[in-house]
Amino acid sequence: MAVALRDVEVGESTVERSKATPARAVSSVLQGLKAETVAYAEEVPNTGPMIGTLTGTNQVVGFDPAELPHYYITGETGSGKSYLKRVLLENIASLGYDVLSISPSDTEEVGVSLPNPDHDEGVGLAADQYWIGGDQLLDKPDDIHELFSGVNAATLKDLDDDEKQEFVNKVFTELAKIDRRDTPLFVFLEEAHNFTKGAAADAIQDLVREARKFGVHVVIVSQSPMDFNRNHKHVRENTVSVFLHGEYFDYASKFLDDGREIQDLATGEAIIQSRDYPKLRVEVRQAFTLPTAPTQNQIDRLQDRFTASTPDLKEVDTVEENSEPETEDQGSDLSSDEQQLLEFIRRYIEENDERPSKSKCYREDDAPFGSSKTQRVLDQLLETNILQKETVERYGNESQVYSPV
Incomplete structure (x- = not known):
């Protein structure tokens, strides 16, 4: 085994030759570094809320989501999209930014207000929950702009397809008219493949192309990176690609040196590709809030928060000493x-x-x-x-x- 020609000096100490790193091993490491793109610690963003860690390391990854324009999260079922989306949402809310998260066909967004039972410190967010067209939680506000302040989640599962298209079109059209440079606003759209045609798709593309300079950021979530690839290709061109495990490496190769590496991603592992940072392969942290659809019992309990009336405050009469207290009305x-x-x-x-x-x-x-x-x-x-x-x-x-x- 080849060794260093002389002892290694570190400050005032000297490492003996017998304990020095073999030159062959050093050479092997250096060759490996040349063979692939390496993100050095000083290049990895870690100045914002934690998203996770670099795969296989303890190097924390975190950045202010408003530093990047828009996001396109894609991955197959079971790849961890819900966790990554929820982690981003939590980070955004922790910075005091406004959020609107839209779910077209399930109640997953209700979980924003509920703690993740698998997380020791799980906690729900104080979000307004809108069940558009349903008889639970909050219904569609008279002024759509109410959805653009604070943390809001909208469930559309009780609307028919035309009504869903109309709602998304209305929301994205109005978003294109506002200026949120004082407080960034993030809009999450689940199951984006439902909105790749017609007026809704046009409104989404218009917003993605223009709105970042006005403080509005779009986060699109889908199972396929092929959505918006023709008439609305500007959606993909103006979004940061976030890949989770999936069988779409041919398309991914347009964004990555080797698109096949996406097939090797484990559940909860993501590749973030942007011009602002080196390519990041991240093990996503656990979400604090519930990333899955809640039970009906959980929805019922949450319903009480929005329907409970403020109790009447009554004057309390002073009871004279030795007098018998009046029987309180049971109800x-x-x-x-x-x-x-x-x-x-x-x-x-x-x-x-x-x-x-x-x-x-x-x-x-x-x-x-x-x-x-x-x-x-x-x-x-x-x-x-x-x-x-x-x-x-x-x-x-x-x-x-x-x-x-």
Whole structure:
């Protein structure tokens, strides 16, 4: 084994020849460095919120998303798009920038307001949740510009295809008219392949081409990098490419020296290609917020944030010493949901001369809520000692029944 010709001097210390790095090993490393593009630590952006680490290292990667124009995130199902998108959104919100995130066909955006249970420090964002055309959460605001301030998420799953096109067209058309250089605004569009034709596609392209100088940034999320590749090719030309694992290396080779490396990406690993930084291969950090669609029970709990009324403040009378306190009205401190369910149980007992089980509380024609919400409200009433439950035998089976205290 070849060794250094002389000892290595470091300051006042000397490394003995027997412990010096073999010259052959050094040569091998140097040859490897010449064979590929290497991002040195001083070139890797790490002055903004953390996105992740360089693959295989502890080198932190983080930058202010407003430093780059627009983003095009692409990857196949299961590649980690939802995590990367959520991490970007969290970073953007942490900088005090405004956000509008649009989901055309699922409730994934609702997860922005919920903590990721797999993250020890998971926490939801204080976002306004719009379920456009649905009967849950917030409906479409009268003024579309309300969606452009703060952190907002819009679910379109209850709209038909034409209504979705109209909504996206309206949003992107209005965005092209505003100036947000004081506070950047980021607009996320999931499943962008649904909006590659017609007026909506035209509005998206117009915004991508012009809006960055006015502080509006677009983040497009799709399974295919082939979207917007013809009549709306300026969308791809004006966006930073963010690749996750996928079977599209022929197309990716237009952006990368070797497009086949995308096939080797692990789940949650991404390649960020921009003119501002060296090519970054990043292991994306874990998201703080829920990156998947929430359960109906979670949606019901979130619904209460937007429907809860402000309690009335009443003057408290001073109780004279030795006087008997007045009996408090049992329903005075109940929410509207609790009052509705309590009234249903009272009425059921009067009409049927028996106490209802949980299933009777939501299966009856005049029951106020569905299964998950009913269980939650029942638990609330039990905790406040407004309701009591008892196990009884019915039809040969044990059943838990409810009645007012």
